[in-house]
Amino acid sequence: MSENNKGGAVVTGAARGIGREIATALLNDGYGVVIADIDPAVGEQTVKELSKDHAGRVVFSKVDVTKRDEVKAAVAACCKQFGGIDVMVNNAGFNKPEPFLEATEKTWHAIMDVNALGVLIGIQEAAKAMIERGIKGKIINTASIAGRTGFADFAPYSASKAVVISLTQAGARALAGKGITVNAFGPGVVDTPLWEKLDADLLAMGASSAPGEAMNSLASQILLGRVAKPSDVVGTVRFLWSPQSDYMTGQVLLIDGGMILQ
Numbered sequence: 409m410s411e412n413n414k415g416g417a418v419v420t421g422a423a424r425g426i427g428r429e430i431a432t433a434l435l436n437d438g439y440g441v442v443i444a445d446i447d448p449a450v451g452e453q454t455v456k457e458l459s460k461d462h463a464g465r466v467v468f469s470k471v472d473v474t475k476r477d478e479v480k481a482a483v484a485a486c487c488k489q490f491g492g493i494d495v496m497v498n499n500a501g502f503n504k505p506e507p508f509l510e511a512t513e514k515t516w517h518a519i520m521d522v523n524a525l526g527v528l529i530g531i532q533e534a535a536k537a538m539i540e541r542g543i544k545g546k547i548i549n550t551a552s553i554a555g556r557t558g559f560a561d562f563a564p565y566s567a568s569k570a571v572v573i574s575l576t577q578a579g580a581r582a583l584a585g586k587g588i589t590v591n592a593f594g595p596g597v598v599d600t601p602l603w604e605k606l607d608a609d610l611l612a613m614g615a616s617s618a619p620g621e622a623m624n625s626l627a628s629q630i631l632l633g634r635v636a637k638p639s640d641v642v643g644t645v646r647f648l649w650s651p652q653s654d655y656m657t658g659q660v661l662l663i664d665g666g667m668i669l670q
Contacts, residue, residue, distance in 0.1 A: 414438040415543075416490030417649075418482050420473050420530060421500030423451040425600035426550070429638035430497055433646050435462045440490030444471040444482040446500070473500045473526030479533045492541045495649045496534030498527045498572075499550040503565040503602065505609050516564045523568035524575070531579045535588055544587030546649045549576050551594040551660050553668045561615055569594075573660050580658030589657040591648050596664025597626045597635040631666025640665075 417434045421427040423445035431441045435458060443458075445451040448470050455468045467489055469482035486493045501523040504515050527549050538545040554562055555569030572592060579590035597603065607622050616622040627635045644663050647653055662668055 413440070413490075415492050415494035416440045416442070416486040417495035417497065418442045418444050418469075418486050418493060418534065419497040419499055420444045420471060420479075420482075420526070421446075421550075422497075423447050423454045425602060426595065426598060426638045426641055427497070427499040428454055429642045430499065430645055431466070432458060433642045434495065434497075434649070435465055437646065437649075439495060440465045440486070441467075442482050442486045442489070443468045444473075444479075444500075446470065446472050471500075473498075473530060474521045476529050476533065479526075479529050483533050483537045487537055487541070492543050493534055493537050494543055494545050496530060496545065496547045497550070497645070497649075498530035498548070500526055501550060501568070503562055503606055505561040505565075505606060505613065505615065506563075507613065507615070508560045508563050511563050516567075519564040519568050520571070523565070524571035527572050527575050531575060531590065535579070535583050535586070538588055539586050545589075546653070547579065547583070547588060547590045548645060548648045549590070549592040551576070551592040553594050553596045553662060553664045555594060555660075556662065556668050556670075561610065561613075576660060577658045584657055589653070591653065591657060592660040593641065593644055593648065594660055594662040594664065594668075595636060595641050596630065596662070596667045597623060598641065599623070599635050599637055603635075626667075629667055630664070634665065636663070636665060 417439040419431045422431040422443040451468045471478045551572045552569040554566040558566040576592040610622040
C-alpha cells in the first residue's frame with residue numbers, strides 16, 4: 409500500500425459495487441478520494457470503513473450526478489481537501505429493464521439523465537477544475553458492453569452507454585490540447601448490487617423464471633466461464649489512471665470475460 413500523496417480523485421457512485429472497489433484502489437495508490445454518491449447512509453459508512461486504513465484521505469460528498477451544483481461541489485471538495493483533482497471517475501449509473509416494446513419515456517429520461525447527462529457534467533466540471541490548476545488529469549468513464557451491443561430488455565440503458573462512449577470520444581478531442589485524457593471501460597456482467605436488482609426486475613417482468621437465471625444465462629455467453637467480481641474490473645481502471653496510459657485517449661476497454669470481441 410502506498411501512502412505517497414498523488415493528489416485527489418473523485419469517484420461517482422462509489423458507495424458500493426465497482427465504484428467502491430475503484431475508490432479503494434485509488435486510495436491504495438496514494439490518492440485522496442471523494443466518495444461521491446447519492447446515498448449518504450451507505451456513502452458515509454463506506455468512508456468510515458475505508459478510513460480505517462486511510463485516515464484523512466477519504467471523504468464523502470452527497471452527489472446527484474444530474475445536478476451540476478452537486479458535482480461541482482464534490483470537485484471543489486476534492487481540490488480543497490487534496491490540493492486538486494487528478495482523476496475523475498464518472499461511474500454512477502443505473503438500469504431498469506423493460507421489454508423493448510414497453511420501454512417508457514419515464515424510464516428513458518431517468519436513465520439518460522443519470523448515465524449520459526451525468527457523465528457529460530462530470531467530464532465538464534472535472535476538466536474545468538483541472539484546466540484552472542494546470543493539471544494534466546485523467547477522466548475515466550464507466551461504459552458497458554451494452555454500449556457496444558444493444559440488449560432488448562435494456563434498450564434505454566444500452567443507448568445511454570453508447571452515449572458514454574461518444575462522450576468519451578468527444579471529450580478526448582476537446583481536452584487533448586490541455587493534456588487531459590478521457591477514456592472509458594466497459595464491464596460485462598458483474599456481480600454487484602446493481603445486478604441483484606436487475607435479476608429481481610427481470611424475474612418480476614417474466615423475462616426469467618427463477619432467481620439468478622438471468623445472470624446465469626448471460627454467464628453462459630462469457631468465454632472465461634463466469635461473471636465478474638468488482639475486483640476483476642479494477643486492474644484495467646487502474647491502468648487508465650496510471651502513467652502507463654498517458655499516450656491513450658478516447659478509447660473504451662471492455663472487461664467482460666470475452667462476451668464482446670472487438
